[in-house]
Amino acid sequence: MARITAGVASSHVPLLGVAVDQGKTGDDYFGPIFAGYEWTKQWEKETKPDVVILVYNDHASAFDMKIIPTFAIGCGERYKSADEGWGPRPVPDVEGHPDLAWHIAQSLILDEFDMTIINEMDVDHGLTVPLSMMFGQPDKWPVKVVPLAVNVVTYPVPSGNRCWALGEAIKRAVESFPEDLNVQIWGTGGMSHQLQGPRAGLLNREWDNKFLDLLIGDTDAARYIPHLEYLRETGSEGIEMVMWLVMRGALGKTTKCLHRHYHIPCSNTAIGHLVLEPTE
Amino acid sequence: MTAPGEKQNIHDYLAEFDDIPGTRVFTAARARKGYWLNQFAMSLMKPENRDAWKADERKYLENWPMSDEQKEAILARDYNRCLDLGGNVYFLAKVFSTDGLSFAEAVSTMTDMTFPEYREMMNKGGRSPQGNRSIKGGY
Numbered sequence: 442m443a444r445i446t447a448g449v450a451s452s453h454v455p456l457l458g459v460a461v462d463q464g465k466t467g468d469d470y471f472g473p474i475f476a477g478y479e480w481t482k483q484w485e486k487e488t489k490p491d492v493v494i495l496v497y498n499d500h501a502s503a504f505d506m507k508i509i510p511t512f513a514i515g516c517g518e519r520y521k522s523a524d525e526g527w528g529p530r531p532v533p534d535v536e537g538h539p540d541l542a543w544h545i546a547q548s549l550i551l552d553e554f555d556m557t558i559i560n561e562m563d564v565d566h567g568l569t570v571p572l573s574m575m576f577g578q579p580d581k582w583p584v585k586v587v588p589l590a591v592n593v594v595t596y597p598v599p600s601g602n603r604c605w606a607l608g609e610a611i612k613r614a615v616e617s618f619p620e621d622l623n624v625q626i627w628g629t630g631g632m633s634h635q636l637q638g639p640r641a642g643l644l645n646r647e648w649d650n651k652f653l654d655l656l657i658g659d660t661d662a663a664r665y666i667p668h669l670e671y672l673r674e675t676g677s678e679g680i681e682m683v684m685w686l687v688m689r690g691a692l693g694k695t696t697k698c699l700h701r702h703y704h705i706p707c708s709n710t711a712i713g714h715l716v717l718e719p720t721e
Numbered sequence: 722m723t724a725p726g727e728k729q730n731i732h733d734y735l736a737e738f739d740d741i742p743g744t745r746v747f748t749a750a751r752a753r754k755g756y757w758l759n760q761f762a763m764s765l766m767k768p769e770n771r772d773a774w775k776a777d778e779r780k781y782l783e784n785w786p787m788s789d790e791q792k793e794a795i796l797a798r799d800y801n802r803c804l805d806l807g808g809n810v811y812f813l814a815k816v817f818s819t820d821g822l823s824f825a826e827a828v829s830t831m832t833d834m835t836f837p838e839y840r841e842m843m844n845k846g847g848r849s850p851q852g853n854r855s856i857k858g859g860y
């Protein structure tokens with residue numbers, strides 16, 4: 442039986458991808474950011490997941506304004522790194538797991554989550570930057586990936602509660618997959634940042650850390666944080682943190698924190714990173 | 722916090738967004754208004770379109786059913802105006818990336834700071850949420 446063994450949360454700032462691709466991860470600016478991922482890189486090597494369900498958002502790369510799926514799941518064989526306007530990132534193709542992905546998609550639909558199915562798409566920094574943060578620069582990614590794209594751009598985006606509930610349904614779906622698979626779920630994006638308007642540059646260390654606290658242990662208070670609170674407290678792009686709730690929801694009632702990292706700033710953004718284990 | 726099970730009315734939900742200082746939340750109304758502005762920006766993902774845009778910006782815009790205001794705002798790189806006219810930053814990013822601007826530099830043009838000032842603010846911990854959460858509440 443497949444099972445979700447851990448959850449990882451991480452920001453997915455495009456500049457981090459640039460730092461990896463240009464070999465700057467040890468310099469004065471990026472060093473302290475990447476140092477917080479060293480523990481996780483080692484842990485990933487030891488725990489060897491087979492598949493990562495990677496919750497992320499597309500940033501006007503695979504999807505434009507023509508079609509805006511609220512929740513979409515990638516069921517394809519492989520995905521190429523998107524050209525976001527300055528050429529594709531020089532990273533390996535991302536290999537999918539169509540059997541597991543289709544199983545999850547079908548199970549979710551029966552469980553009343555009406556998913557959009559994607560067979561072909563390119564994946565942008567939202568998905569490839571977290572892979573680089575956790576695995577460095579291998580010739581081939583050491584895991585298969587089931588991309589799960591969430592609309593966090595056009596409002597209304599899904600509620601925190603709905604994201605959490607989707608995570609719970611993903612857990613049920615994974616556990617009914619007959620093959621023995623070690624599956625991780627990653628929630629990406631955030632933390633506080635605002636990339637637009639006169640209030641651009643807003644960061645909120647205190648709120649971000651409260652949010653990190655709420656993902657650990659047996660509280661489910663984070664699922665009831667309204668969009669307005671993210672907007673007021675964490676900037677217009679902080680809403681990406683609802684994607685972390687999909688991850689948290691998939692870990693069950695209680696979690697234990699294995700690793701935690703927070704750093705300000707990376708470009709316009711607060712970097713947050715958590716490694717969680719389900720404890721039930 | 723919204724109470725468990727509580728559903729919000731869409732009108733109340735949207736009205737609250739106007740109370741956030743210096744922020745244009747990308748609502749459906751803005752997405753409708755800015756549809757072609759954003760789709761134009763998206764077209765710059767293709768190298769051949771970037772070349773045509775760089776060769777003659779005004780001419781490139783002739784092919785897009787955008788309002789004159791939207792065209793002038795883009796030509797002037799007035800990104801706050803673009804947001805008012807329905808632009809979204811992830812789409813507008815295709816324009817400023819084509820100009821060779823980083824996200825941070827482009828974003829700084831929407832504030833009342835120069836880029837070096839903005840960068841310094843970010844390195845010192847960013848803009849404080851204090852006084853920036855609510856127009857009416859002033860907190």
Ligand SMILES: [Fe+2]
Pocket residue numbers: 453498500567630631681
């Ligand atoms: Fe993002």
